[in-house]
Amino acid sequence: MDYQTIRKKIIDIIAEIAIDEDLSNLDDNIRLREQLDMDSMDFLDVVMELKKRYRIEVPTEDYMKLATLKSCIEYLGPKFAVSPA
Amino acid sequence: MTKYDTVIIGAGMSGLAAGIRLAMFDQKVCILERHKIPGGLNSYYDRQGRKLDVGLHAMTNFARQGERGRPLTKLLKQLRIPYEQLELSQQNFSRIVFPAHDLAFANDPQLLIQDIGKHFPHQKDPFARLLDVVINFDDVNLSNKPQSAKEKVREIISDEYLLEMLFCPLLIYGSAWENDMDFSQFVIMFKSIYLEGFSRPRNGVRTIISLLIEKYKQAGGELRLGTGVKKIDVENESVTGVTLDSGESIRTDKIMSSIGLPETMNIVSEKSDRPAVGNMSFAENLLFFDKKPVEAGIKETIIFYNDNDTYDYKKSRDLCDYRSAVICLPNNFGTDDYDEGLIRITFIANFDQWNALDRKTYLQKKKEVCNAALSLVAKVIPQFQAKLLYHDVFTPKTINRFTGHFKGAVYGTTEKVRDGRTGIKNLFICGTDQGFLGIVGAMLSGISMANLHCLMNGEKA
Numbered sequence: 001m002d003y004q005t006i007r008k009k010i011i012d013i014i015a016e017i018a019i020d021e022d023l024s025n026l027d028d029n030i031r032l033r034e035q036l037d038m039d040s041m042d043f044l045d046v047v048m049e050l051k052k053r054y055r056i057e058v059p060t061e062d063y064m065k066l067a068t069l070k071s072c073i074e075y076l077g078p079k080f081a082v083s084p085a
Numbered sequence: 086m087t088k089y090d091t092v093i094i095g096a097g098m099s100g101l102a103a104g105i106r107l108a109m110f111d112q113k114v115c116i117l118e119r120h121k122i123p124g125g126l127n128s129y130y131d132r133q134g135r136k137l138d139v140g141l142h143a144m145t146n147f148a149r150q151g152e153r154g155r156p157l158t159k160l161l162k163q164l165r166i167p168y169e170q171l172e173l174s175q176q177n178f179s180r181i182v183f184p185a186h187d188l189a190f191a192n193d194p195q196l197l198i199q200d201i202g203k204h205f206p207h208q209k210d211p212f213a214r215l216l217d218v219v220i221n222f223d224d225v226n227l228s229n230k231p232q233s234a235k236e237k238v239r240e241i242i243s244d245e246y247l248l249e250m251l252f253c254p255l256l257i258y259g260s261a262w263e264n265d266m267d268f269s270q271f272v273i274m275f276k277s278i279y280l281e282g283f284s285r286p287r288n289g290v291r292t293i294i295s296l297l298i299e300k301y302k303q304a305g306g307e308l309r310l311g312t313g314v315k316k317i318d319v320e321n322e323s324v325t326g327v328t329l330d331s332g333e334s335i336r337t338d339k340i341m342s343s344i345g346l347p348e349t350m351n352i353v354s355e356k357s358d359r360p361a362v363g364n365m366s367f368a369e370n371l372l373f374f375d376k377k378p379v380e381a382g383i384k385e386t387i388i389f390y391n392d393n394d395t396y397d398y399k400k401s402r403d404l405c406d407y408r409s410a411v412i413c414l415p416n417n418f419g420t421d422d423y424d425e426g427l428i429r430i431t432f433i434a435n436f437d438q439w440n441a442l443d444r445k446t447y448l449q450k451k452k453e454v455c456n457a458a459l460s461l462v463a464k465v466i467p468q469f470q471a472k473l474l475y476h477d478v479f480t481p482k483t484i485n486r487f488t489g490h491f492k493g494a495v496y497g498t499t500e501k502v503r504d505g506r507t508g509i510k511n512l513f514i515c516g517t518d519q520g521f522l523g524i525v526g527a528m529l530s531g532i533s534m535a536n537l538h539c540l541m542n543g544e545k546a
Binding site: 016017018019020037039041042044045048051052060 | 109110111150151153154158159162163165167168532533536540541
C-alpha cells in the first residue's frame with residue numbers, strides 16, 4: 001500500500017475523532033499534537049479505530065510512533081500490508 | 086446465556102458516557118438502571134405540565150466551540166457529540182453574598198479579579214498567585230493523593246473572609262468533605278466555576294441525557310431501565326456477573342459501577358470493607374412564579390448566600406440549615422426556555438432527621454422548607470414581588486429513594502477512588518466516587534475509567 005493511501009486512511013480516522021478541526025494543511029513532519037487539539041485520550045481513539053477498522057493492533061509502548069503523520073505511515077505501513085480488513 | 090464484555094450499573098452521566106465509549110469500540114455492553122428515568126443524580130421529572138430538573142443548577146466548565154484543551158470540548162470529542170447539539174447559553178453573572186462583602190463572577194474571570202481588587206485590595210496579588218497555582222496544577226492526575234485544600238490555599242490567601250467566600254460555591258457544588266475539600270477537587274472546581282463558568286443547555290439536563298442515550302444506542306449499546314441490580318456476583322475475588330432485583334442473572338467479564346463506592350461494595354456477594362458514607366445532603370425547592378426575576382431587574386444567574394462571616398458547610402443539625410443557601414435563577418441564562426419564573430433554592434439538610442419523620446410530619450415539614458425559601462427570596466431579592474404558582478420540594482429522603490445514594494449523600498463518599506479500582510478484579514467504579522465533579526466531571530469520569538479499565542486493560546497510554 002502506498003504512502004498516500006495510508007495517509008488518507010489515517011486522516012479519515014483523525015477526521016472522525018477531531019470533528020471540529022481543519023485537516024487540509026497538515027504537515028507530515030510536525031507532531032500531530034502540535035497541529036491539532038489532540039491529547040493522549042485522542043491517540044487512544046486512533047489506536048481503537050485502527051483496531052476496529054483494520055484489525056491493526058498498536059501496543060501501548062508503540063504509541064509514540066504515532067506522533068507525526070510520517071511516523072504513523074512508516075510504522076503502520078507493514079501492518080496495513082498484512083491487515084485482514 | 087448472553088455474556089457481556091462490560092455491564093454498567095447506573096444510567097447517570099458517567100455510566101452513559103462510559104457506555105458510549107465501550108459500545109463505540111464494539112464491546113458488548115449493557116447499562117442497567119433501577120429507576121425508570123435515566124440521569125441519576127442529574128435527572129428530571131414532570132409535574133402538572135411543568136418540567137423540573139434535579140441535580141446541578143447549571144453546567145460548569147463552559148467552553149466555546151473549538152476551544153482547545155478544555156474538559157467540555159475534550160469530552161464532546163471523546164463521545165463524538167457535536168458541540169452545537171448542546172445549544173449552550175451562558176450565565177449572566179453570579180454572586181457570593183456574605184454579610185460584609187459581595188463578590189460577583191462570570192464566565193470571564195476578570196469580573197471576579199476586579200471584585201476582589203475592590204473588596205479585598207490587599208489580596209489582589211495573592212489571588213493572582215492562587216490563579217497561577219490553580220492553572221499549573223495537574224488536577225486530573227489519577228495518582229494525586231488527598232490533601233486539605235484550605236491548608237494549601239491559606240498559604241497564599243491570608244484573608245480568611247475572602248477564603249471563606251471563595252470556598253463557598255466550590256464546597257456546596259461538589260464537596261463530600263465537611264468544611265474542606267481535597268486540593269485536587271478544589272482545583273477542578275475552581276477551574277470549572279471561576280475560570281470556565283456556568284452555562285445551560287437548551288431545555289436543561291434533558292438535552293444532555295437524551296443526546297447521550299441516542300449516541301449510546303446508535304453505537305449499539307443496550308439500556309435496560311427499571312432494572313435494578315441486587316447483587317454483584319464475585320467468585321474468588323473476581324467478577325462473574327450480576328443478579329437483578331427480578332432474580333435474573335447476567336454474566337459479564339467486567340463491571341463498571343456508577344452507583345457510588347459504598348453502594349457498590351454493599352451489593353458485592355463476597356463481603357468486603359464498607360467505605361465511609363458522606364454526610365452532605367440537601368433539600369431543594371423548585372418555585373414557579375407568575376413573573377420572571379428579570380422583570381424586577383434581577384439578572385443574577387446564581388446567588389451563593391451566607392448570613393455569617395464564616396461558611397459552615399457541614400451536616401445540618403436540624404432538618405435544614407437556613408443560614409446559607411444557593412439561589413438559582415434558571416431564567417437568567419442567555420436563552421430562557423421557561424414560560425414562567427423559576428427559582429431553585431438549595432439548603433444543606435440532614436438525611437437521618439428527614440428519614441425519621443412519619444408521612445404526615447414529613448409533608449408538613451416540606452411546607453415549612455418552602456416557606457423558609459420564600460422568606461429568603463424576600464430577604465435577598467426584595468424587589469421580586471410575584472405570585473407563587475406551583476412549588477415542589479425534594480429532600481435527602483427523595484434523593485436516597487431515586488438515586489440509591491446512601492443517606493442521600495449527593496457528593497458520595499469522603500474517600501474517593503481516583504483510579505476507579507475496588508480491590509475486586511474486574512469491578513471498577515466511575516462517577517461521583519471516582520472524584521471528578523459536576524456534569525462535565527461525571528462524563529469525563531465515565532470516559533476515562535472506560536478507557537483505562539475496559540479499553541486499555543488498565544495500562545496507561
